[in-house]
Amino acid sequence: MVWLELLSDYTFQNVVIGASLLGLISGPLGCFAVLRRQSLLGDAISHAALPGICLSFIITGSRDIGGIIMGSLITGSAAALIMLVLTRLSRLKTDAALGACLSIFFAVGIVLLTYIQSTNNASQGGLEAFLFGQAAATLRSDLWVMGSITLVTLVLLAVFWKQAKLVTFDAEYARTLGMPITVIEASLTAMVALAVVVGLQMVGVILMAAMIVAPAAAARQWSRHLGGMLTIAAGVGIVSGVSGATISTLSRGLATGPLIVLTATVIVLISLALAPGRGLLWGVIKHYRQKSALQKQQLLYALYKHSADPSCAPSTLGSRRMLNKLKQQGYLSRSPRGTTPGDDGWGLTAQGQAEARRVVAAFEELAS
Amino acid sequence: MAIFNPTDTALSIKNLTVSYHNQPVLWDIDLDIPAGVMAGIVGPNGAGKSTLIKSLLGLVPSLSGEVMVHGRPYATQRKRVGYVPQRSSVDWDFPTTALDVVTMGLYGRLGWLKRPGQKERHEAQEALEMVGMSALAERQISQLSGGQQQRVFLARALVQQADVYFLDEPMAGVDATTERAIIDILRRLRDAGKTLIVVHHDLQTVRTYFDWLLLLNVRVIASGKAEEVFKIDHLRQAYGGQIALLNDNESLMFSASKVK
Incomplete structure (x- = not known):
């Protein structure tokens, strides 16, 4: 009333x-x-x-x-x-x-x-x-x-x-x-x-x-x-x-x-x-999404290209988190620790191989 | 190559003087540009290239001078004149689309009260197609790249269907592909009998692009057919000591410019 x-x-x-x-x-x-x-x-x-x-x-x-x-x-x-x-x-x-x-x-x-x-x-x-x-x-x-x-x-x-x-x-x-x-x-x-x-x-x-x-x-x-x-x-x-x-x-x-x-x-x-589009929040979300996508591609690329060279294995906190995330998504598997020091035993699964090939192909197309 | 017709003068300037804070920017400019040419305005920084275009269009006040477009005073010939300003002259965060910016080129023709309708949008769309931007018609102008923004400005002038076009550094800050595309469009316009007057800063491409030249440094250093004007003596006179570097490349530049 x-x-x-x-x-x-x-x-x-x-x-x-x-x-x-x-x-x-x-x-x-x-x-x-x-x-x-x-x-x-x-x-x-x-x-x-x-x-x-x-x-x-x-x-x-x-x-x-x-x-x-x-x-x-x-x-x-x-x-x-x-x-x-x-x-x-x-x-x-x-x-x-x-x-x-x-x-x-x-x-x-x-x-x-x-x-x-x-x-x-x-x-x-x-x-x-x-x-x-x-x-x-x-x-x-x-x-x-x-x-x-x-x-x-x-x-x-x-x-x-x-x-x-x-x-x-x-x-x-x-x-x-x-x-x-x-x-x-x-x-x-x-x-x-x-x-x-x-x-x-x-x-x-x-x-x-x-x-x-x-x-x-x-x-x-x-x-x-x-x-x-x-x-x-x-x-x-x-x-x-x-x-x-x-x-x-x-x-x-x-x-x-x-x-x-x-x-x-x-x-x-x-x-x-x-x-939407111009707001600060969307900018921050977009930034982190892009950053995470890029990190994923970079890791897959590195593992695919340098799988024979264990010294390239990433060991920073951020990349370890990303490695675990990729494992959850089925792209990576972790075998028991390798014999050489520094080899963490990360490897690409079949799905990971396919995804990595796609990333590499896309990257090489961009570079050419 | 365009046919020079001495009886038809697209642009005629008499005794034009412009000053800014008591400093002469342009001094006693006398100039005739024949119709149907692609004319380049070349000169060092601060030579008054942009100021010349702006004072012709009445955007910068001049102390004296008379500007005739196709034999009649500019003020009565506005509809026959198109203008492509420098890309940096506007705020590209303005809330509008590429198509809408191109439609603005028709505002002069529409008069005071009439609004742009279906027909105008169609014309604008066609102009965008000419510059290879039809797919981006509904794109926000803030999301266009520098080269795309320049093409939008070009399309906005095209839609005016003018006879004389003034372009202020259309090739500044665009990539090679866009520069190529812009020059192709300009050549097509010239071949259709239009007159193009272009402020240009890259001496390497001058001879390739233009068939008529104005060498400017506050005064007219030389003007006329490109091959007569683009001579080392004239360039040295316009650029002073800065031209030393060019001297070594002169032969190279002239052989390159023969490629048409």
Whole structure:
């Protein structure tokens, strides 16, 4: 019954819908950011949203969502633009330009925030909630705004899919086909700024970067096509949003935004470890299988080629284990100890002979 | 051997200058390449070979200069120009297949909104077949070898059905078999009347591969028919002291180059 009660709870509904919308927009756009090696651009844009939020409050005197969106879009895009100009015109590298932009804009934001707090304006309460997000304060009207932004962004992506894909993969080639790559790249960056705006209320400016990077990083592990990657990233975003929101509500008092980010991180870790083909675990298993197969072939080869020369008999711990394994599989037999020292008495069985001949033939074919 | 038709110029460059951080990379390039030739661009490291191609295609801003493709400005002739960039210019871990990359060559023709369909996939498949990669069409590009990646890039340009092709070091880092296969495809294209402009770094094969040459070192050292340009004086002028080694092999190189 607790679930039914939960589902009919107004705040919970808002939080879950908001978190889903956030996942839906940040996942796919994060994929483009990650593939364009601009994961940290999202971080810079989101930190730079803070001065925009504060400026909008100073100008309008209220926490109206329209003003906050406009403000954060303007300063977020300004930060991205300044970063791009810095890397193009100066010899500053991307990471240095990003770091500089991020911290300068964030510092200005904090100064403005403390200035607003010092004025003791009655309606300023909770402006610092945008630092870490305040999901429970989400209103139905906020959801409409977030939903519209998400819808418009995803439709734009679907319509200009081809362009976005080619510019991300090979921008120079795209230009030779006559695509306006500056416009397309700028639009993709602007869309990241839009995703940040959607996440302001839910996870806040500081942790927003994780929502851009984490779903995309997890999705890359599971998919072989860009379309699939985007779909999975959106799925990961929604699942982490909804589960983070649910855990937060059930635990009463734990912050929603960080929980959403932590859930996404868990999914990333699982994906990095387990995803078929790319996962670390499969890499380790494959490595040991190959190593063991190679060791087996090598032993059979050695015993077949050098059976007359007992000094070649292997005696290390690893090879002894392999010898016993091959004996179990019926490839080897062990006769009583030979007369010469060092002869362990290992010999190939008929089955072992056949297998060894196969290995030798394969090896010689490879060598020729 | 292709027939030189002096009235048809595939590529004409006038007064092209490119600089990077106040350092001239290309200086006052004047050049005409006739249609239907396989032209090699040769020169030492840092001579501006790749930069020349990139500035022609508008990928690198130029200080001055005019580029005409088949007698008209490049900007109006994009559809007649194909480009094969250096293999290392993209991230091959991008989640996509060989066939999909080749299909990208058709994006220009499709215009803004139309999506690639059955017909486009079929064309891409045919281009892959031409480069001997049809069996690997559905393979992830990250799992292709260097030579296979280069063939995919070549197929992507083939599918454009252009008249003039620019290739940036297509033979870099590929094995002998792939190099052979690539040169065979390029020759077939030339014999079909296309113009191929290839940045090349291996002087040993220059005379065998190309019938037209541009010897470049920031300025044009020499350009024209390969047998007129590939002379030790020109090479020494382009490469400076580094050419000493070549001198001993000169006779050997020229006899080898007669094998066609």
